[in-house]
Structure formats: structure tokens, C-alpha cells
Amino acid sequence: MYDIVIIGAGASGLFAASLLQKQTNQKICLIDKNPKIGAKIKVSGGGKCNITNKYLSSSHYLGDQQFISEIFSQFDQNSLLKFLKSNNLHPNFNEKIVKGTYFCNSSDDVNTLFSKLIIQCDLLLNTDVKDVRYENGSFTIVTEKKQFLSKKLLVASGGLSYPSLGASDIGFRIAKKFGHTVITPNPALVGFTVQKEQFWFKELSGLSMNVKVKVEDKTLDGSLLFTHKGCSGPVILSSSLYWKKGLISIDFAPTKESYLPKRFKQAIKDLDIDIHNYQFAPAGNFGYTKAEVTKGGVSTDELNLNLESKIQKDLYFIGEVVDVTGELGGYNFQWAFSSAYCATQSIISNNLTKK
Ligand SMILES: Cc1cc2nc3c(=O)[nH]c(=O)nc-3n(C[C@H](O)[C@H](O)[C@H](O)COP(=O)(O)OP(=O)(O)OC[C@H]3O[C@@H](n4cnc5c(N)ncnc54)[C@H](O)[C@@H]3O)c2cc1C
Known part of the structure; x- marks a missing residue:
């Protein structure tokens, strides 16, 4: 015993x-x-x-x-x-x-x-x-x-x-x-998979940017990483903790000093998106x-x-x-x-x- x-x-x-x-x-x-x-x-x-x-x-x-x-x-x-x-x-x-x-x-x-x-x-x-x-x-x-x-x-x-x-x-x-x-x-502290409207994320696979994310009643700052499946990186991992099923909003240029990488500008040039309040509903997560x-x-x-x-x-x-x-x-x-x-x-x- x-x-x-x-x-x-x-x-x-x-x-x-x-x-x-x-x-x-x-x-x-x-x-x-x-x-x-x-x-x-x-x-x-x-x-x-x-x-x-x-x-x-x-x-x-x-x-x-x-x-x-x-x-x-x-x-x-x-x-x-x-x-x-x-x-x-x-x-x-x-x-x-x-x-x-x-x-x-x-x-x-x-x-x-x-x-x-x-x-x-x-x-x-x-x-x-x-x-x-x-x-x-x-x-x-x-x-x-x-x-x-x-x-x-x-x-x-x-x-x-x-x-x-x-x-x-x-x-x-x-x-x-x-x-x-x-x-x-x-699952939490995990990347998001995306719906077809966000397939342009995949073109940016490997690129990371400092962003601000609003999810439920939380606002989080940090680095977002585009991946071939959707998005990940520290700020997204923490966002997944609070995400239920609804929309999340991303500010891709949260500070005056923010600079948008060339690849990012190229990918969004024909899309009608608000870079300070890009809203989307993740399809799910990486499991x-x-x-x-x-x-x-x-x-x-x-x-x-x-x-x-x-x-x-x-x-x-x-x-x-x-x-x-x-x-x-x-x-x-x-x-x-x-x-x-x-x-x-x-x-x-x-x-x-x-x-
Ligand atoms: C890749 C990765 C990186 C991480 N990095 C960090 C970090 O840097 N900082 C941080 O704060 N957190 C980090 N975490 C989270 C952190 O590891 C966990 O939150 C923490 O280990 C939880 O501790 P725990 O003792 O509750 O469980 P665990 O550390 O998961 O331990 C549970 C143990 O129970 C055993 N077990 C389960 N089922 C059975 C069973 N049926 N019979 C016998 N044994 C069983 C498992 O084998 C395991 O060893 C990370 C997690 C992962 C997966």
C-alpha cells in the first residue's frame, strides 16, 4: 500500500x-x-x-x-x-x-x-x-x-x-x-486552418508579421506566421485559447512604425481588405x-x-x-x-x- x-x-x-x-x-x-x-x-x-x-x-x-x-x-x-x-x-x-x-x-x-x-x-x-x-x-x-x-x-x-x-x-x-x-x-495554443476566402494566406507561407488580434473579448499582440494550411505563430496560438467559433479580427499594421512586407502587399493588391480590421472565421485548428x-x-x-x-x-x-x-x-x-x-x-x- x-x-x-x-x-x-x-x-x-x-x-x-x-x-x-x-x-x-x-x-x-x-x-x-x-x-x-x-x-x-x-x-x-x-x-x-x-x-x-x-x-x-x-x-x-x-x-x-x-x-x-x-x-x-x-x-x-x-x-x-x-x-x-x-x-x-x-x-x-x-x-x-x-x-x-x-x-x-x-x-x-x-x-x-x-x-x-x-x-x-x-x-x-x-x-x-x-x-x-x-x-x-x-x-x-x-x-x-x-x-x-x-x-x-x-x-x-x-x-x-x-x-x-x-x-x-x-x-x-x-x-x-x-x-x-x-x-x-x-486543442489550444494551436494554429488555425482557413476557409477558401483566406486561401491567399497560403501564398504567404513562411512570412511572419507583427499584428494585433481581437478574439472574443481579448486583444493580443505578437507575431503571426502564414503557413500552407492557414496561420500560426505566437499571437495566433494564444488567440486559439480564447476563440470559440466566431470571427477574429487582425490589424496587420498595428503601429505607426508597422511596415508591410512586399510579399504581403503583392498578395492583397487585388483583394478588397481593411488591413487594420481584417475579419475572418477560421475553419478550425490543426488539432x-x-x-x-x-x-x-x-x-x-x-x-x-x-x-x-x-x-x-x-x-x-x-x-x-x-x-x-x-x-x-x-x-x-x-x-x-x-x-x-x-x-x-x-x-x-x-x-x-x-x-
Ligand atoms: C511541443 C510543446 C511545447 C510546449 N512548450 C511549453 C513551454 O515552453 N512553456 C509552457 O509553459 N508550456 C509549454 N507546453 C505546455 C506544457 O508542456 C504543459 O502544459 C505541461 O507539461 C502540463 O503539465 P502536466 O504535468 O499537467 O502534464 P504533462 O506534462 O503532459 O504530463 C502528463 C504525463 O502523464 C502521462 N500519462 C498520461 N496518460 C497516462 C496513463 N494513462 N498512464 C500513465 N501515464 C500517463 C504522460 O505520459 C505524461 O508524461 C508545451 C507543450 C508542447 C506539447
Whole structure:
């Protein structure tokens, strides 16, 4: 019987395991279907892991603003940077692509750090969790190989994006099984495909421009990249977080200094378009194989501020599986770490009170 089982050795699961191992002498097990820990950390930020953002606030997230702020009031970007520095990891401030971002020298440094910090946990890799049951006051975690019993369960299994890196719907299935509402998941931080009226985008494939995008009630600045399928680039990825089904508007020349590239002028010369308010409805998006994250997930209405289920005692949901999703720029790792922190602190303090 384990005291705590964590499903998912990604950002939130690894951080939770590190904190728990350091401050409790509990028997902890970390399970992942991948052959190595931190598969998404490894590929993140072009191999340099954009780990957090100076301008952290709930306004950069889709989800319950009050809930998100409460979580960050316990562990924010400065707490994360402090934790990393105390472990000799010094992310660099780099605003080249997105405002406020911190990047590591290499994503491998983050995974190396976590592999040292979880040394006392049982790490079960290549282990696919198939189901979870609650019987006689403990959880039974069913994997394809065998079953494990645990007093507490932390679901840190992420969303549906990038199935090639281990993503599965297990977190959503567990949530539903215990009676939780799962807000419909959808790909986010992903490029848009376009309708035939925007096929001229394809002619500009490879061109990027600084633009302003209005989507729902948000206005976002940044670089747009035309692609052979539609459009992408940082500002479009963040727009996809807020886009529902309607029109988005692009200002291709948002500042007085804006200059329109020759290729762009050429492509629009016979089109009657307003370059300051070009409105179009995307056909869709590039899907889960390309989406950096999944929006939607376990409803925060049914979670306490320590990320414990209000329905099932000792069951926690942390990271991307929860209905909180950030813009591009390190916001999603910060959420993964902050939510993991809140869950573990509550477990640690309960444990201390019991002793
Ligand atoms: C290409 C790419 C680049 C990104 N770059 C950045 C970036 O630079 N900055 C940023 O903030 N965010 C970035 N993100 C998003 C970020 O990686 C995620 O938001 C974050 O990893 C979520 O952490 P998590 O712990 O919730 O889930 P994950 O890190 O996805 O971890 C979940 C783990 O659960 C495991 N798992 C799933 N199902 C099962 C199962 N049935 N049995 C066992 N194990 C299972 C998976 O294998 C996985 O290892 C990027 C994402 C992608 C895809």
C-alpha cells in the first residue's frame, strides 16, 4: 500500500513528487506510460523550456479567474524562480518572442533536476494506467501490468495534446468516474486552418508579421506566421485559447512604425481588405497532434483550493487536466507547478498535524 500515487511524471507530477519526498516520509509512487520522465518538458520552448513569465496573472488564463488567482497567491513565478535557483537552475529572461518569458539553458537541465529530486519515490515508467477504483477507503490503480493500492491519489496526467508524448484521456475518465464535471476538452495554443476566402494566406507561407488580434473579448499582440494550411505563430496560438467559433479580427499594421512586407502587399493588391480590421472565421485548428495544450478539463467548481476533489476525499487533480489553460509564454508550466505546490502543501500540513 502506497501513501500517495501520482499518475503522470510530467511537469506537475514531478514537482509534486519532489516536494512530497522532501517534506514527508511517505511511500510515494510516480507512474508514467512513457519510457522517460518529463517528455513535454524536454521538447518545450524549442528544447529550452519556457518555464514561467514575469507578467503572471490570471488574466493570461482561460478558467475561473478567482480560483486561479488564489492558487498563484500561494506559489507564483517568483516562488518558482526561487525554487529553481536554490537548485542551481537559473532561467534567463528573454523577451524575443513573447513578453516576460524565462527560458532555461536546456530543457534537459529541468529533467535532470527532477530526476535527482524524486530519487526516493518508486518510479514506474512504461506503465499505462487503465483505470482507478475506490474500495474500502483506498484507491486501486489498475495498470496493464498490475494493480497498486494507495491512500491518496494525485492525477497529474495532463490533457490530450501530443499523443506522441504520452497524452491520454485517463485524467478525464477518472474525473468522470468519480462524478466530476469535465468541461469539453479542445486543442489550444494551436494554429488555425482557413476557409477558401483566406486561401491567399497560403501564398504567404513562411512570412511572419507583427499584428494585433481581437478574439472574443481579448486583444493580443505578437507575431503571426502564414503557413500552407492557414496561420500560426505566437499571437495566433494564444488567440486559439480564447476563440470559440466566431470571427477574429487582425490589424496587420498595428503601429505607426508597422511596415508591410512586399510579399504581403503583392498578395492583397487585388483583394478588397481593411488591413487594420481584417475579419475572418477560421475553419478550425490543426488539432491535438499540433496543439501545445488542451483547454477545458476538470471543473474547478468541484475542487477545493488545495486541488482536492470536493466529491472524493484524498483525490487531487493538478496541472493541465484541470480546466485552467494559459497563453503562450511559460504560463502553462507555471500553472502545473503552482497547482502541484498547493496540493502537496495541504498533504504535507495535514500529515504534520496528524503526527
Ligand atoms: C511541443 C510543446 C511545447 C510546449 N512548450 C511549453 C513551454 O515552453 N512553456 C509552457 O509553459 N508550456 C509549454 N507546453 C505546455 C506544457 O508542456 C504543459 O502544459 C505541461 O507539461 C502540463 O503539465 P502536466 O504535468 O499537467 O502534464 P504533462 O506534462 O503532459 O504530463 C502528463 C504525463 O502523464 C502521462 N500519462 C498520461 N496518460 C497516462 C496513463 N494513462 N498512464 C500513465 N501515464 C500517463 C504522460 O505520459 C505524461 O508524461 C508545451 C507543450 C508542447 C506539447
